[in-house]
Amino acid sequence: MPIVVDIDVMLARRKMPVGVLAERVGITPANLAVLKNGRAKAVRFSTLEALCEVLDCQVGDLLRWEPGPGEQSQGQTDRPVP
Template sequence: MPIAVDIDVMLARRKMSVGELADRVGITPANLAVLKNGRAKAVRFTTLAALCEVLKCQPGDLLHWEAEDASGGVLDVP
């Protein structure tokens, strides 16, 4: 998938657990895990805004685009 999710990075920087983040954002730990592991097909802007508010970050700190090659693999893009 060309959109990568960096929630783990922000959790580590904030020394916060997945359970605590899920609680504070108002979503289930299972739904947060789906998003965190890149298996989500979509994310609501309200959820993204809540994540940014709790983690005190910008959406670009949580999501970034990675180019895919013709075979569907991810290319290394700086």
């Protein structure tokens, strides 16, 4: 999956247990696990806002895009550069 979820990284940096994060954000530990493990199909902006507020971070600290097999990042082409 090209979207990588780095909530575990921020939890480790903040030395915060998953259960505490879920409680402070206002979501169930099961829903946090779905998001944390990259199985979520969607995320509400209000949830991202709460995660960023509790973890004192930016959205880009929690989510990042990585090209998958056969994908290219924007600006890359298969054509040779003249």
